[in-house]
Amino acid sequence: MKRLAIIPRVSWWKNITLLWMCVILQAMAAEITASEPEYSDEVSYGAYLTRIGNCMGCHTAKGGVPFTGGRRLSTSFGVFITPNLTPDKETGIGRWTQQDFWQALHQGKSRDGRLLYPAFPYTEYTKVTRQDTDAIFAYLQSLAPVPQSNPPHDIFFPYNSQSLLAVWRALYFKEGIYEPDQSKNQTWNRGAYLVQGLGHCNACHTTRNILGASQDEALMGGQIMGMNWYAPSLSSHLEAGSGDWEIDEIVALLTTGVTKRAMASGPMATVVRQSLQYLSQEDALAMATYLKSLTENETGKLPGVQFSVMSGSLRKHLDLGGQLYQEYCQACHGADGKGAPGIYPALAGNRGVIMDSPLNTIRSVLNGGYPPTTADNPRPYGMPPFQQILRNEEVALVVSYIRNAWGNRASLVRALDVDRSKGGND
Amino acid sequence: MRFILLLFFCITGVANVNGSTPAEVPDTMAERVKACTICHSAEDKVGRDAYYPRIAGKPQGYLFNQMRNFRDGRRYYPPMAILLENMSDEYLLEIAQYFSSLQLPYPDPERIQMQPEEIKLAEHLIYSGYPERDIPACSACHGDVLMGVEPAIPGLIGLPRAYITAQLGGWRNGGIMRGGKPDCMSAIAKQLTEDEVNAVAKWLANQSASGKPSSFDVLSSELIDRCSRTILENGGAE
Numbered sequence: 001m002k003r004l005a006i007i008p009r010v011s012w013w014k015n016i017t018l019l020w021m022c023v024i025l026q027a028m029a030a031e032i033t034a035s036e037p038e039y040s041d042e043v044s045y046g047a048y049l050t051r052i053g054n055c056m057g058c059h060t061a062k063g064g065v066p067f068t069g070g071r072r073l074s075t076s077f078g079v080f081i082t083p084n085l086t087p088d089k090e091t092g093i094g095r096w097t098q099q100d101f102w103q104a105l106h107q108g109k110s111r112d113g114r115l116l117y118p119a120f121p122y123t124e125y126t127k128v129t130r131q132d133t134d135a136i137f138a139y140l141q142s143l144a145p146v147p148q149s150n151p152p153h154d155i156f157f158p159y160n161s162q163s164l165l166a167v168w169r170a171l172y173f174k175e176g177i178y179e180p181d182q183s184k185n186q187t188w189n190r191g192a193y194l195v196q197g198l199g200h201c202n203a204c205h206t207t208r209n210i211l212g213a214s215q216d217e218a219l220m221g222g223q224i225m226g227m228n229w230y231a232p233s234l235s236s237h238l239e240a241g242s243g244d245w246e247i248d249e250i251v252a253l254l255t256t257g258v259t260k261r262a263m264a265s266g267p268m269a270t271v272v273r274q275s276l277q278y279l280s281q282e283d284a285l286a287m288a289t290y291l292k293s294l295t296e297n298e299t300g301k302l303p304g305v306q307f308s309v310m311s312g313s314l315r316k317h318l319d320l321g322g323q324l325y326q327e328y329c330q331a332c333h334g335a336d337g338k339g340a341p342g343i344y345p346a347l348a349g350n351r352g353v354i355m356d357s358p359l360n361t362i363r364s365v366l367n368g369g370y371p372p373t374t375a376d377n378p379r380p381y382g383m384p385p386f387q388q389i390l391r392n393e394e395v396a397l398v399v400s401y402i403r404n405a406w407g408n409r410a411s412l413v414r415a416l417d418v419d420r421s422k423g424g425n426d
Numbered sequence: 427m428r429f430i431l432l433l434f435f436c437i438t439g440v441a442n443v444n445g446s447t448p449a450e451v452p453d454t455m456a457e458r459v460k461a462c463t464i465c466h467s468a469e470d471k472v473g474r475d476a477y478y479p480r481i482a483g484k485p486q487g488y489l490f491n492q493m494r495n496f497r498d499g500r501r502y503y504p505p506m507a508i509l510l511e512n513m514s515d516e517y518l519l520e521i522a523q524y525f526s527s528l529q530l531p532y533p534d535p536e537r538i539q540m541q542p543e544e545i546k547l548a549e550h551l552i553y554s555g556y557p558e559r560d561i562p563a564c565s566a567c568h569g570d571v572l573m574g575v576e577p578a579i580p581g582l583i584g585l586p587r588a589y590i591t592a593q594l595g596g597w598r599n600g601g602i603m604r605g606g607k608p609d610c611m612s613a614i615a616k617q618l619t620e621d622e623v624n625a626v627a628k629w630l631a632n633q634s635a636s637g638k639p640s641s642f643d644v645l646s647s648e649l650i651d652r653c654s655r656t657i658l659e660n661g662g663a664e
Contacts, residue, residue, distance in 0.1 A: 062507075063498030257512075273512040332451075332460075340451045367505065368461050372512035379517055381451065382461030385505055388478075389464070 046139030049132055052283070053125075053198040054275035055140075059085045067140065068092075068148040073119055074226045077212060078155030080119040088145035101137040102130060107175055115165045117153070118173070118212065127178040127197035172213035184293075187282075191290025194283060195219075204231040204267065219294065223359075228423060229266045230357040235294040239355045242288075243295030250288035255279055256376040260341040262352070263371050265364060273372035317412070321401025324394055328386065329402070337406040343381045348406035358399055358413045362421040365395050392418040455524040461509060462521070479589055480533075485639050486519075486526035487577030491656075493518045501603055532584040532635035538628045548629035551622060561617050564626070567649055569640035572630070576639050578657045587631035594623045610653040 039045035050056070059082045061070035069082040087094040093101070093111075100111040108122035109115060116122060125133075158164055178197055180189040195201050206214040207222030214222075221233030221240070232239035242250045249259045257264040257272040264272045279287070310318075326335075333339045337348035347353050353361050368385035371377060386395065392415040399418075403410035451457060465478040481489060495501035497510040497518070510518065540548075550556075552572070555563035565572060567579055574581035582590070597615035618626075650657070 061499075063500055269512045343451045367508045369509060369511070370461065370513055373514040373517045378514065379458060379520070381458050382509070384461040384464035385509065386464075387505065 042135050042138045043142045044139075046135035046137070046142075048278070048280070049136050049198065050139050051275055051278045052194070053128075053136065053200070054271060055085065055136070057270070057274045058082050065146050065148070067143060068146050068150075070148065070150040075119060075212065076225070077117075077159040078153060080117060080153050080155070081150050084146070084148050084150060085140050086143050086146045086148075087141045088147045091147050091149045092145060093140065094145055096137075098134055098137050101140075102133050105133045105136075106130075106177075108169065108173060115162055115169065117155070117165065118168070121200040121203045123173055123214070124197055124200035124202055126173075126175050127193065129177055132198065168211060168213070172211070187286045187289050188293060190283070191286035191288070194287050195290050199287070201234070205234050206231075223357075224267060227267060228359070228421060229363065230355075230359045231267075232352065232355060232357075232360075234291055237295055237298050239351055241295030241298065242292050243298055245292060247285065247288045247292060250292060251284045252376075254287060255284050256374045257372045258342055258377050258380070261346060261350075263345050265369055265371070266360060269369070269372045272374065277372070277374040317397070318401050318404055321397035321399075322405065324390070324398040325401050325405070328390070329398065332383075337402065337408075344383075347402045348408060350408075354403055354408045354410040356411070358403065358410070358417060359421050361399055361402070362395060362413065362418055365390070365399060366418070366422065387422075391415075455520070459521060459524060462525075466525075477589060477592065479585065480530075481525045482528035482530045484526060484580050485574050485576050485578060486522045487657075488574065488580045489525055490519050490522035491578055493522065495603065535634045536587055536631040538587060538632055540625070540628050540632070544625045545629060547622065548625040551618075551626055552629065556617075559617050561614055562649060562652075567645065567653065569644060571637040571640070572633070573635065573637050574639035575645060575657075576642055579639075581635070581639060582630050583633050584635035585630065587627045590627040590630055591623060594618065594627065598623075609656045611656065 039048065056066050058071055058073065059069045060066050061068070061072075064070055065086075067085040069084040071082045073080040073082065084092040086092040089095055096111055103109050104111070104116065104120075105122055105125040105128060107126070108118070108120070153160075178189075178193045181192070184192075201219060202214050204224045205219040205221055207220060208214050208225055212225065219234035221231055221236065223229075224231050234240050234242070237243065249261075252259045253262055253264060254272070254276045256277065257269055263269075276284075325333075332344040333347050337346060339346040345352075364383060366385065366387040368383040370382040371380040373380060390398070395418045396413045396415045400412040402408065403413070456463075462481075466481045467478075492501060493506075493510055493513075494515065496503055496506035497513065499507065513521075551561065552564040555561045555566065564582060567575065568582050569575045569579070572582045594615050597612045598618070600612055603609055603612065615623075645657075
């Protein structure tokens with residue numbers, strides 16, 4: 001009897017679901033001071049910075065040789081193909097000098113003076129110090145040269161014009177390394193340097209205007225260009241702001257992709273795997289300090305829409321979703337939506353679930369996924385994909401339900417929203 | 427007695443506090459691979475728009491290679507690529523080990539009518555091949571009982587006809603593996619006629635599964651050489 005009482009009841013097979021809280025914090029880091037003791041030479045220091053800037057993420061095709069480029073970045077302006085960064089003389093950057101590399105990162109100009117497209121985030125990299133770009137260059141030059149020619153960009157008219165690009169730069173590009181805020185301490189400034197510069201968090205966590213420019217440093221969140229994912233705001237309590245989090249938890253999310261109440265999913269999981277898990281302790285702490293400060297003084301507001309009275313038909317509609325939840329989701333996320341912290345995220349009160357954009361939640365239901373495997377979470381639990389099992393209408397019902405159960409309040413989701421959330425597999 | 431009762435209440439009290447959450451999550455591989463088993467169950471499964479082969483009991487290296495192929499874009503199937511996107515080789519190997527060691531009964535074979543000449547054709551391809559057309563016997567690589575060869579060649583028995591036909595069709599069109607050098611199955615499948623594909627698929631689907639994957643040393647050096655990209659390169663790497 002006693003034993004029965006303590007054996008947890010687990011129902012297998014039938015009811016399975018997991019919704020990642022789609023906290024998509026993107027960030028990376030570097031060392032401002034070159035005199036860190038753990039880096040014996042410029043090359044290994046540069047290797048660290050290159051990891052933290054996640055250069056490899058874009059400059060490697062799926063399954064390709066690292067840094068040989070060839071990855072296609074689809075945007076509304078055309079398809080950009082990333083170049084080969086290995087020191088091959090003909091197809092890579094083997095003929096480049098330190099100065100050429102600095103010019104590319106700091107000024108957004110190629111070796112021949114051609115203006116670079118901001119798909120390469122020099123708008124952020126311009127904040128990186130000369131010392132750091134030199135170290136990255138030293139590391140890239142130490143790689144084995146791999147001959148690989150990549151196809152040219154395929155950019156739509158009129159965006160393929162260099163003069164238009166010059167105008168764009170005049171409007172939106174401000175050259176200059178990061179200037180420390182003297183009213184803040186060193187840790188905060190280090191975090192700001194990493195988040196705003198090498199980490200290029202703003203490349204995703206901001207809304208781009210019609211000309212593709214991210215115009216602020218406020219990390220306000222936005223649809224990721226060329227990806228069917230929404231990068232939540234890092235400066236709002238309603239989305240992924242971390243003002244009321246403990247620093248340790250922010251550090252854990254950045255470096256392991258999982259905490260008791262949040263998980264990195266989609267592109268953010270990839271950033272954690274490729275880059276952030278390698279942050280030094282000091283840099284992770286610095287980034288967390290800076291990110292926390294973005295919302296520290298914001299007072300909490302209730303997110304989402306408010307239904308003062310729930311109409312009968314609305315309740316019926318949500319009940320249909322509730323039945324699906326019971327069948328497919330409840331075994332992992334619980335009848336109370338509290339999940340199993342660190343394994344199956346809670347859906348009750350989960351900002352990733354109730355934020356305005358339902359996109360990430362819908363995608364998680366459709367595609368499932370695993371958090372990144374990291375040193376601290378080498379064998380993660382996963383969320384099954386339901387695209388194969390549930391119709392669009394059913395996904396809409398179940399997502400509407402979890403956005404409005406257990407005190408959650410958010411807009412309803414339609415089958416059309418589900419259909420639009422498909423495609424764009426990375 | 428009073429102590430036991432008290433203890434009992436303590437325990438149930440604790441259990442009730444957590445009672446509404448999904449209790450403790452088992453620290454097992456079975457729990458970790460729920461994302462896989464929703465489609466790949468004990469039997470082959472046909473979903474709304476796709477077909478999901480059984481993966482239990484397949485050679486570990488074969489499963490490991492396929493997962494890496496999906497993840498790294500060599501074998502094209504976005505749902506698998508998304509699921510595996512951020513998984514390390516170490517973890518994929520552990521998952522491959524898990525499914526490989528899973529002993530589940532095979533489904534009954536299909537009962538497809540075949541003409542005697544069709545059976546003859548299928549058996550010739552399976553046990554002799556046509557060396558003059560560069561088609562080796564299926565059994566030369568997939569083992570004399572056609573249950574695969576450790577560590578990286580899959581068995582051919584226990585699969586439905588539709589799956590075998592689809593796979594052979596995929597290889598003929600170059601649609602299973604993309605990029606790089608063509609693999610040996612692609613070259614072989616391109617040699618087969620439509621009739622041959624159909625005969626082999628029917629025949630294989632009609633057999634009942636028995637026995638285990640053969641050991642690596644049954645392979646001839648010539649075939650190892652020909653298929654090295656598929657069966658050796660990182661195959662079953664540990």
